[in-house]
Amino acid sequence: MPEIWIQVFWLTVLVLGMALCEGVLQRRRPLAGAARQARVLALMAGVGGLSGASGWWQNLPFAFAWAMPPVAAQFLAVAAVAFAVTALRAAWIGSVGHLRMIAVLLVVYLGPLAVAAVVLHLDRFDPLAPITYVFFGIVVSMVTVAILTLLRLPDQVRGLTSGMLGLVGSLAGLWG
DSSP, rough: OHHHHHHHHHHHHHHHHHHHHHHHHHHHHHHHHHHHHHHHHHHHHHHHHHHHHHHHHTTTTTSSSSSOHHHHHHHHHHHHHHHHHHHHHHHOOOOOOHHHHHHHHHHHHHHHHHHHHHHHHHHSSOOOOOOHHHHHHHHHHHHHHHHHHHSSSSSOOOOHHHHHHHHHHHHHHOOO
């Protein structure tokens, strides 16, 4: 099967999985506005992490945008599962604080990852591989939606705590 059809299949799994989960959760605990947007973002991270983890664990050539050492691919898969469980749990709970945490994690992790990939490793990406465009499309859309969600969600942390969290998050993002 050509790589593009494999990517289309997994993108379909991602979209259907998100739609199914959101339908169930919306009946269980209806959300609106920014909170619902944050829940959909958490579902995208959760379902995407779970659907990508099996391909990353096996280190399939079409599962990542460049060739990875086997141990690195397995670390990525385990991290994806851990992040997915966290994101899906936050979506299930549905509180603004939990959903905000997932949005912050996405901005702090994926934002610097995308910048570092472009600045430091652009030569490793295969411009002919469909996964390259899928990777950047998903990362850019998730970071953009996460930033917009954070701007719309009410900030429940004020004062010195908020500043410290911002400083620690920025340092962690720069560190990688």
